[in-house]
Amino acid sequence: MKQKQLAPLMIHHNLSNFTWQSNSATKSGSLDLRIGLGKRPRERDLEARDLAGLVKEIHMAKERFGLPESAPVLSCYEAGRDGFWLHRYLQTQEVANLVVDSASIEVNRRKRRAKTDRMDVGKLLTMLMRYHQGEKKVWSIVACSQPEDEDQRQLHVI
Numbered sequence: 001m002k003q004k005q006l007a008p009l010m011i012h013h014n015l016s017n018f019t020w021q022s023n024s025a026t027k028s029g030s031l032d033l034r035i036g037l038g039k040r041p042r043e044r045d046l047e048a049r050d051l052a053g054l055v056k057e058i059h060m061a062k063e064r065f066g067l068p069e070s071a072p073v074l075s076c077y078e079a080g081r082d083g084f085w086l087h088r089y090l091q092t093q094e095v096a097n098l099v100v101d102s103a104s105i106e107v108n109r110r111k112r113r114a115k116t117d118r119m120d121v122g123k124l125l126t127m128l129m130r131y132h133q134g135e136k137k138v139w140s141i142v143a144c145s146q147p148e149d150e151d152q153r154q155l156h157v158i
Contacts, residue, residue, distance in 0.1 A: 006071045008132070009062050011095075012124040013077035015086070020046045022054065023121045024061040027129055041121055051089060058095070076128050078102040084144040098131070100124075104140035 007026050014021040024042045042061050046053045062071055075090060076098040090097040105124070130138045 007067060008072040008074045009058070009065065009067055010125050010128050011058070011061065011073065011075040012121065012128065013075060013086075014121075015077055015080060015082050016048065017081070018048050020048050020050070020054070022046055022057050022061075023125060024057075024065075025125045026065045026067060041125060043121065055093060058093075072096065074128055074132055076100050076124065078105075079142045085147070087144050088147075096132075098128070099142040099144055101140040101142050106139075 009024055009026055011022055011024045014023070022042075022044045042064055044057055044060075046057060058073055059069070062069060062073075073093075073095045074097075075095050077086070077100070079099050079101055084099060087097050087099050105127070127138050
C-alpha cells in the first residue's frame with residue numbers, strides 16, 4: 001500500500017532591510033495553487049531578522065491551511081543583502097530552502113512592466129511548486145557559500 005504524501009507548505013520570503021514579508025500557500029493538485037480551501041495566499045510582515053517570529057509564522061500558516069505539523073516546508077527567497085545565513089538557519093529548522101537568482105525570474109515581456117514584489121507573490125509560489133515537481137530550469141539557484149567564505153567578501157565584518 002502506497003503511503004500518501006503530505007501536501008507541503010510553500011513560502012516565499014521577501015527580504016528587505018527593515019521588514020520581511022512571508023507569503024505562504026499549499027497545493028491541492030498538480031499545479032493547482034490551492035490556497036487552503038480556496039483561500040488567498042497568507043501574506044504577513046515580520047520585523048527583519050526576527051527568527052522566532054518566522055518560526056511562529058510557519059506554524060501559523062500550517063494551521064491556517066489545515067496542514068499537520070509534520071507537513072514539509074518548501075521555501076525560497078531572492079539572493080540579496082542578507083546573504084546565506086538565513087538559508088542555513090532555515091535548514092536547521094527542517095525547511096527545504098532555495099536561494100534564487102532574481103535575474104532568472106520570468107517576466108512577461110509583452111506587458112512591459114517592471115518586476116514588482118506584488119507581482120512576485122503568486123508567481124514565485126507557483127515557480128517554487130514547479131521546481132519541486134521536477135521543472136529544474138524554472139529559475140537559477142544560487143550556490144550557497146560557507147560562512148568563512150562569506151565573511152571574506154564582506155570587508156566591514158573583518
